[in-house]
Each structure stands twice: as C-alpha cells, then as structure tokens.
Amino acid sequence: MISIRVNGEQHDVPRGTTVADLLSLLQVQTRYCAVELNRRVVPREAWSHTGLDPGCELEIVTLTGGG
Numbered sequence: 001m002i003s004i005r006v007n008g009e010q011h012d013v014p015r016g017t018t019v020a021d022l023l024s025l026l027q028v029q030t031r032y033c034a035v036e037l038n039r040r041v042v043p044r045e046a047w048s049h050t051g052l053d054p055g056c057e058l059e060i061v062t063l064t065g066g067g
Contacts, residue, residue: 002054013052020047022058032063 001012004008006026019042023030035042036059042050052058 002052004052004055004058006061017052018048019050019052019058023047023060024053026060028060034061036060036061039065 002015002017003010003012004022006022013025017025019035019037023033023035027053031045033046034042037052038056038058
C-alpha cells in the first residue's frame with residue numbers, strides 16, 4: 001500500500017494504482033470530471049497509464065448541473 005492525498009484527504013491505495021483505478025475505487029462518475037496530479041492536469045486519455053507514487057497529491061473535480 002502507498003499513501004496519497006486526494007482533495008486534501010489521506011488515502012491508502014495499492015501499489016501500482018493508476019488514476020483510472022483510483023477513480024473507480026472512489027466511485028467517481030468520470031463523465032464530467034477532471035483530475036490534477038501534483039498540480040498538473042492529467043488528460044483523460046492518460047488516466048489508465050498514469051501511475052500514482054507515494055505522497056502524490058490529487059485534486060478531483062466534478063461538474064454538477066443545476067440552477
């Protein structure tokens with residue numbers, strides 16, 4: 001297991017976890033979401049091959065509709 005920070009909260013995930021794996025683990029609806037890893041936006045097409053390292057910081061932002 002490695003320790004990472006997601007939206008300011010500490011999480012432990014298995015070594016070898018990718019951004020796509022993390023979104024699945026956290027049950028994030030990916031249709032309207034953006035991911036920043038260590039202050040850099042990760043393009044959607046890179047999620048499945050962008051691995052997470054111990055101590056990395058992610059921000060996951062989802063869009064919501066409404067009035």
